[in-house]
Amino acid sequence: MKTYRYVGLLMIISGATLWGISGPMIQWLFQNSSLTSGKFLVVRLLLAGIITLAILYFTKKNIFGVWKHPRQWIQLIIFGVLGMLGAQYAFIETIHVSTAVTAVLFQFLGPILITIYVAIQTKKMPTVIQLLAVVAALVGTFFLITNGSVENIVLSKKAIILGLLTTLGFTFYTLHPASLIKEWGTIVIIGWGMLIGGIVLFIYNQDFSVMHLAHTLTFNTLSMLLLVIISGTLSFILYIGSLKYLSATETSLLSSIEPLVAAVVSIVWLNESFGIYQLIGGFFITATVVFLSIPSKGARKK
Structure with a gap:
């Protein structure tokens, strides 16, 4: 039990770190190329989805089984469009119109909604540790984004709307695929989610052209694009995979x-x-990880 918990903690911390790094990488990419959010995500989701599913297929994993059950493939399509594509598109657009840190902080408001949802679903109040973690996280994100003064928040209306959509997307892709992952595994669901999201966005972006993209990118920007795809894919797999070992509340707050x-x-x-x-904010955010690394009394007894 303790070993599984440590595996979950390692997965979510590694995934969160990779996602935190990918934000500035994406910001750099937009600053040094003419890529739009839509074209960037078409490449990211399609490549990541195809590569992930191809690796699973050649290692003899059952990647098509989920499509034999109407109820499950409907859930999968919803996850791919609203969860994977919705969350990533809102996140990327928030970076485009503001900064990587702002986008990540809006995303992190998701745990508040998740904690409320889990409390209502289970009809149980959050534990003292979880409440302390929520408080520490909220205080930390406030200081990190404002540097101690609300007057320092300078966001456009578009950035606020996209940020709130990022929050909703983050909440949805954390909670929605739980039953699918239990049945088919994390990587299968993530792979299909990325491919579905990429196909839908490709159809929507009718002006997307591989030739134009090739002329747009230099060696440096292409290398950065590939690194973003790899780090983003791994972060999603590790994040959602950690739900096997930790609760949705713990996983989201550890992020x-x-x-x-x-x-x-x-x-x-x-x-x-x-x-x-902002340094104080970083301390409080780190405190969140410490709080959630402490097993509850029930977990220790088990």
Whole structure:
């Protein structure tokens, strides 16, 4: 029991770190190329989905079984369009119109909705540890995004709307695929989710052209695009895979290190400023991980 918990903790922390790093990478890509959010996501989702499913197929995994059950493939399509594509598109667009740190912080508001949903579903109040984690995370994200003053929040109406959609998308893709993952496995569901999302976006983006994309990218931007695809795919697999070992509340709250990672990388690499209150925010976000790493009394007894 303890070993499984540690595996889950390692998976979510690794996945959150990769996702935190990918935000500044995407921001750099937009700053150094003419890629739009839609074209970027078409490439990212299609390539990641095809590669993931191809690896599973050649390792003799059953990747088509889910399509034999109407109720499950309907769930899968909903996950691919609203969960995978919806969350990523809102996230990427938020980066495009603001910054990587802002996008990650809006995403992190999702755990609040998840905690409320789980509490209502189970008809149980969150534990003291979970409540402390929520408080620490909220305080941390407030300081991180405002540097101690609400007046420092300067977001356009579009950024706020896209940010809120990112929050909803994050909540949905955390909760919706749980039964599918239990039946078919994490990587199968993630692979199909990415491929479905990529196909839908490709159909929507009728002006998408591989030739135009090839002329747009340089060696550096192409390399960055591939790194973003790899890191983003791994982060999704690790994040949702951790749901096998941890509760949805724990998994979503442990992802609180994402804004901290994104902020640190943005400072070191993209030369963004970082104030004393933001450092305090980073401390509180780290405290969230510490709180949720402590097993509850029930888990210790088991």
